[in-house]
Amino acid sequence: MDLLKNDDQLTIVNRSLEYRISKKIIRKVPYFEKMLNLGLKESKENKVVLDFETKAFKSIFSWIEIGCILIEMDCVINICIIADYFGISDFLIDDCFTYFHDNFSIEYLPVIIPQVTSTSKLINSGTLNAFICRYFTKIVNTPVWLNYPVETIGYICALDLMIHSEYQVFDVIMRWVTFKAESRKSYLKELLKLVRYCHLEDKDLSKIKENEFFKSSGFEPKLCPSNNCNCGIDRTKQGYFIVIDELCDKNLRVKVLDGNFFPLINQVIQSDESLLLHLFHGKHVSDIPFDSGRKMIRIDWEKNKYRLFDHSALKSYYLKIHQCIFDEQQRLRTTVTTQANNASSFYTNESSLLEASEKFFLVRNDQYDFRCWKNTSISDINSEFKSGKHTYMATVLDNFIYVLTDKLQFFQFNIDRNLEFTKIRLDKFQDKFAFDNLLLTSMQADDDRVIFIDKTAKDIVCFDVSTQKWKSMGRILDCKSKSTDGQKESNVLKTFTFGFLSTDSINFCLERKLTQ
Incomplete structure (x- = not known):
């Protein structure tokens, strides 16, 4: 009788723990159903030996035996690995995916990092590393x-x-x-x-x-010979200027320039509304903010595809970043009056989210006041990040915010000194600049240039923050290619902005170019 009873059970040994379960129940799992049907050694001995992370396996065993499971961040990825290995219903993996992305924050990195592999189902190490690096x-x-x-x-x-x-x-x-x-x-x-x-x-x-x-x-740093460096890539060389031209049929021409405006990449990308806009993405995908942080484009360099974020998607994206990294940090807002006035201030509905080296700044420039949320909270983004008619453009360089208004007033605000500001003269460019025809950008740090681009002529002008001098830096010229009807390619400058691209993405594009 006991022999018959034992023959109806399967013993599962996972690492140091042993589990017993009815074969009738375990057959619901494709992995075990196949094993038992094929008459393998395990089915004859009624015993199988596995090697999965202990807590995750206990959770999966509970789900198989009782139909209930507790998902936690310290085992959710391992649960998906086991579920995938066993061929368990995609519903469980989908539920794990939803839980992970709803609850992820950097607080959980110590328990997430040990779980990921290059092929893990829920999130792989390449995707996680891309987020951490960015x-x-x-x-x-x-x-x-x-x-x-x-x-x-x-x-x-x-x-x-x-x-x-x-x-x-x-x-x-x-x-x-x-x-x-x-x-x-x-x-x-x-x-x-x-x-x-x-x-x-x-x-x-x-x-x-x-x-x-x-x-x-007692540590002594060792410097490699200049011709044989073993330190890995230069991590400081992953910030680039990105030039995007609008072509016909929603195609875009994207050019990547290094810090000295030397062109590295020049390729056409196609619109693809099926590109997912999740916060996590692959290592060959880049998110490039532009238009003073009011817009963003996601580029998949491997597929040569792109997707633009609409305002709603961009707002959700910024909210997710703040939820994951900054949580509900205490707000800190500063307002400074930039123009004398005898009436109540006129408020615009337009704001910008500017990315600085260490944080994001929510800013708004009204008729008489400039406002900056130095610590931007989730509630601030929800209530204050709005789109509207463009009345200013802005960029961040080191500890300063630079703002150009539609009246061609150029301001420098000191973030560390409660937005103490200086109004900068445009000098000879006052009559050459037209607000609606300008782009404004800069690196985030370790540079001395605030850059203006004329969208029509594609002239580049720079304000040197060290010398407080203006200078012309040249003009972007395109080699005009011809379309199938023999006409020269028509392009309109959409943006000239600063963004981060991984060295992997740059190398991928350069290597592909060599094979074309």
Whole structure:
């Protein structure tokens, strides 16, 4: 009787734990149904040995046996891996997908990183790493960073991060160590190896060597020979100027220029409304904000496709970023009067979300006032991020916001000094500029140029913030190709903006060009 009873059960050994379950129940799972039907060794011995993460397997076993499962961030990806391996209904994987994307925040990175692989079903390591690299400078400026375990710090700092300077990596390592110096100083020497010293400027390397914690660590940075660097890619070279021209049939011509305006990529991309606009995307996908942060384009470099965010989608995107990274941070708004007035201020419905190196700034320029939310909350984006008639354009460079109004008034606002502002003369360009025909952009940091582009002539003019001088930087000329009817390609400059592209994406495009 006991033998018959045992023959109706299957014993599952997963790592150090043993489970018993009715064969009638386990046959509902395609993996076990196939195994039992084929008369394999496991079916004859009524025993199968597996090697899955323990908590995730317990959850899956509960779902199989009882029909109920508790999904948590520390095992949701592993649950999907097991469900996929067992051939379990896609409904479970879909539910896990929804849970993950509804609840993800950077707080969970320490439990998510160990679960992902290059092929994991819910989110793979390439997609997760692309998110971390893109928003690294925001992640490290939250309280969450200071409470990560050393394994998470090491994992993140080893990635091909999108940064302006390698000193940023050194700085955030030091902040993490000194936050709990007694218990963390023993990790410093290993973490310092993650700074790519070959790509540091001399002034930053000297600054590092003067740091007391650095000197006490006994670590000596080794610089590679210039012709044989083993430090990996130069992480500071992933910020580019992107030029986008509108062609016929919704096609766009996109050109990628380096910091000195040297062209690297020039290709035509096609509209594809089926491109998903999830926050997470593959390593060959880039999200490029433009028009003072009021618009965004997603480009899939591998597929040569793009999709524009409408205002609703862009607002949802920014809300998701803030939910994932900044959570419900306390708002901090500053207002400064830029024009004398004897009447109540006229308020516009237009605002911008400007991306700076470490955070996003929500700004609005009214008739007499300039407003800046230095700490932008989710509720601020919900209530204040609105589209409307363009009455100004803006960009962020280091600790300053630069604004050009439709009256051709050019302002420099000091973020660190409660928006203390300077009105800058346009000099000889006052009569040459037409607001509706201009674009305004800049790098986010470590540069001295605020750049204006004439959309028609494609002339580039720069205001040098160091010398406070204006200068012409040249004109963009296109090699006009001919269409099938023999006419020259007609293009209209849509934007000239700054954005981040991964080195992987740049290399992919360059390698493809060689084969065409």
